[in-house]
Amino acid sequence: MDKGRKPDSRDEELLLKELRQILLREDRDALEQLQEILDNKEQLTPRISPIIKEQIDLLKSNFPDEYRQEVREITKEQLLDSQEDILNLLYPAMGKMIKRYIAHQFQILKDSIDDRVKNTFSSQGILGKIKASLFGINSSDIILSDIDSPIIEEIFVVQRDSGLLMGQASIRSTIDQDVVAGMLTAIKAFVEDAFQKGTEELELIEYDTHAIFTQSFHSYYIAVAMKGSLSSGERDKLSTSLYDFAEKELKHRAKEIDETNFNYISSKLEEYFITTQLNKERTAV
Amino acid sequence: MISKKVILTGSFGVGKTSLFNQFIYSRFSDKYLTTIGVKVNKKTIEVNGREISLLVWDIAGEVSQDKVPTSYFLGASGIIYVFDLTRPSTYKNLEEDINYLKDMVKGGIIKVVGNKEDLVTEEQLEEVKKEISMPWDITTSAKTGKNVESLFQQLGAELLD
Ligand SMILES: Nc1nc2c(ncn2[C@@H]2O[C@H](COP(=O)(O)OP(=O)(O)O)[C@@H](O)[C@H]2O)c(=O)[nH]1
Ligand SMILES: [Mg+2]
Numbered sequence: 001m002d003k004g005r006k007p008d009s010r011d012e013e014l015l016l017k018e019l020r021q022i023l024l025r026e027d028r029d030a031l032e033q034l035q036e037i038l039d040n041k042e043q044l045t046p047r048i049s050p051i052i053k054e055q056i057d058l059l060k061s062n063f064p065d066e067y068r069q070e071v072r073e074i075t076k077e078q079l080l081d082s083q084e085d086i087l088n089l090l091y092p093a094m095g096k097m098i099k100r101y102i103a104h105q106f107q108i109l110k111d112s113i114d115d116r117v118k119n120t121f122s123s124q125g126i127l128g129k130i131k132a133s134l135f136g137i138n139s140s141d142i143i144l145s146d147i148d149s150p151i152i153e154e155i156f157v158v159q160r161d162s163g164l165l166m167g168q169a170s171i172r173s174t175i176d177q178d179v180v181a182g183m184l185t186a187i188k189a190f191v192e193d194a195f196q197k198g199t200e201e202l203e204l205i206e207y208d209t210h211a212i213f214t215q216s217f218h219s220y221y222i223a224v225a226m227k228g229s230l231s232s233g234e235r236d237k238l239s240t241s242l243y244d245f246a247e248k249e250l251k252h253r254a255k256e257i258d259e260t261n262f263n264y265i266s267s268k269l270e271e272y273f274i275t276t277q278l279n280k281e282r283t284a285v
Numbered sequence: 286m287i288s289k290k291v292i293l294t295g296s297f298g299v300g301k302t303s304l305f306n307q308f309i310y311s312r313f314s315d316k317y318l319t320t321i322g323v324k325v326n327k328k329t330i331e332v333n334g335r336e337i338s339l340l341v342w343d344i345a346g347e348v349s350q351d352k353v354p355t356s357y358f359l360g361a362s363g364i365i366y367v368f369d370l371t372r373p374s375t376y377k378n379l380e381e382d383i384n385y386l387k388d389m390v391k392g393g394i395i396k397v398v399g400n401k402e403d404l405v406t407e408e409q410l411e412e413v414k415k416e417i418s419m420p421w422d423i424t425t426s427a428k429t430g431k432n433v434e435s436l437f438q439q440l441g442a443e444l445l446d
Contacts, residue, residue: 162290162360163325164340178288182325182340189356190321257288 087218088254092247150228167265215242288338295367296375300400303427332441350382358389367398397421
């Protein structure tokens with residue numbers, strides 16, 4: 001889907017409204033509620049059926065060929081009957097949706113502030129615009145420019161409960177990543193037990209010039225060990241690419257740790273996060 | 286290769302850390318044990334021609350098992366419970382502890398280990414057997430290394446079953 005698209009259609013407006021209601025409550029509440037809905041077929045069916053029906057009607061009247069394969073995929077996915085699978089399928093998509101919603105809300109907020117600033121100090125507003133267009137970039141990009149953006153050194157996919165490694169990639173060959181994954185899981189569990197209650201999760205560990213960012217999914221989490229610090233913009237970008245990665249590559253591989261899955265996940269991690277980075281560095285120098 | 290999570294637990298000072306230190310390559314220093322109460326070690330063994338990786342979570346000694354954070358037990362396939370043959374306080378709640386642990390890792394494999402065999406005589410060992418209402422699985426010495434390898438072998442074989 002196009003990232004920059006404004007959520008202007010009716011469906012999306014409705015979805016956003018639902019999402020807003022969920023988000024306005026405490027995080028924990030929302031998660032519990034989602035969990036309950038997902039756990040409970042009676043609750044899930046009436047919520048999903050109208051949406052599915054609407055989509056089917058829409059599809060019937062307007063069904064481009066290139067979606068046929070997509071639909072086949074979706075149908076296959078729906079055949080997966082275990083709840084674990086469904087949660088693993090939904091988690092990345094839901095996370096992305098919520099993120100997009102929040103970004104949208106911030107945009108609205110920013111727009112309204114911009115408007116006010118423009119109206120109050122119109123000359124400064126114009127000045128700012130001229131400056132930005134002189135350099136051919138907009139002002140928010142200037143703020144977010146990443147002069148010393150962090151380098152990903154190691155990336156792990158870790159089974160959430162056991163701490164067992166599901167796949168890994170790193171810029172140099174290091175040893176015993178599965179011990180590191182276990183320790184990381186222990187540290188996460190320790191911090192979450194000691195300082196937080198409920199559904200809050202540890203996201204960032206910082207030490208010296210290094211940081212470990214973790215992004216949790218239903219039955220696994222992804223940990224990224226980096227050199228350099230992470231600005232909130234970079235953090236957001238990284239988080240989005242982890243959601244994308246999970247959605248594309250981990251959907252059907254999160255259930256069981258075996259050699260095939262391990263090698264697949266590891267090679268994809270390498271491809272997505274390590275190789276591209278090395279290329280970028282090479283072209284930058 | 287198959288990997289399994291194994292929890293190593295039991296009272297303080299029974300020899301959990303010693304039991305494995307000489308056998309497992311360790312990337313982390315033992316200071317983690319005091320700061321976060323757990324240290325993860327890895328041991329790869331071969332059982333009947335198949336390799337298995339044990340990720341062993343060494344838990345800092347607790348007097349009672351219900352003080353161990355429950356999240357440490359999540360996703361574990363096995364538990365090694367160690368007591369000290371020379372200290373009755375480390376096995377007086379054995380049955381209670383084992384029942385609690387069985388509940389924590391439903392369907393998991395539990396190995397009960399009597400350690401510090403080098404410090405007790407045959408007669409003392411018989412006394413301990415009388416004192417404890419349930420039989421334990423294996424008697425070891427971290428000092429002499431006796432039965433340590435075979436403890437892993439047994440556990441590995443059962444985990445692969
Ligand atoms: N004689 C003897 N001493 C042992 C044995 N195992 C551990 N110890 C000693 O008992 C003490 C506690 O051991 P440690 O491994 O730290 O116990 P943990 O708290 O269960 O990890 C140390 O001083 C060890 O040297 C054993 O099999 N025989
Ligand atoms: Mg110890």
